[in-house]
Amino acid sequence: VSRLRSCCNVTVCSSFATGPRQQDGTLYEFRTYNLKPSKMSEFLENIKKNIHLRTAHSELVGFWSVEFGGILNKVVHIWKYDNFAHRTAVRKALVKDKEWQEQFLIPNLAHIDKQEIEITYLVPWCKIERPAKEGVYELATFQMKPGGPALWGDAFKRAVHTHVNRGYTKLVGVFHTEYGALNRVHVLWWHESADSRAAGRHESHEDPRVVAAVRESVNYLESQQNILLIPTSFSPLK
Incomplete structure (x- = not known):
């Protein structure tokens, strides 16, 4: 019972699981x-x-x-x-x-x-940001442990924001699945080039703030896949 009460309390308090997404049907x-x-x-x-x-x-x-x-x-x-x-x-x-x-x-x-x-x-704490110039995109797909955003949402949010705030990459959007594999999050990043992405990633691995935030988030992670995407000539996001 105490465990159930604890989970319910987290569900109520989580900024990831409640808020704008429920009012905005987009x-x-x-x-x-x-x-x-x-x-x-x-x-x-x-x-x-x-x-x-x-x-x-x-x-x-x-x-x-x-x-x-x-x-x-x-x-x-x-x-x-x-x-x-x-x-x-x-x-x-x-x-x-x-x-x-x-x-x-x-x-x-x-x-x-x-x-x-x-x-x-889209998760409630982000909106789609359009890059100012052309580049390449990285789609990082995270399969999180069962339990939903109430369990892992806050830690995941801190990990994403730490990368953004430290300037290692540009965030385009964070998407949480409703249909498909559940407890899955797609994070779409923009990079000037594949080489700038590699340089930023190597530097972030030595940043104590990033390491600490990621270490917390991976406690809830089951698997991750990253793919490099090249925008087509007709893609609105370049």
């Missing part, structure tokens, strides 16, 4: 496509030519190809919706959009081996 759909190796260029060329057919229906946040850190011939794109009703309305409109189906959907389906879709929210 959601972000992460789409990850594994493409047939021989079709990557053709797929991206078709998307570039016809992306306007899709963005006419809802907002594209960013579109990237994976450079390294995971399966190659993979693209990641993020779409923004006001709420679930908005997403449903968009999907219904796309079904009726023959131009989108014939020029965008049908040709691209032949190039895709696998699709993964996750629905996420």
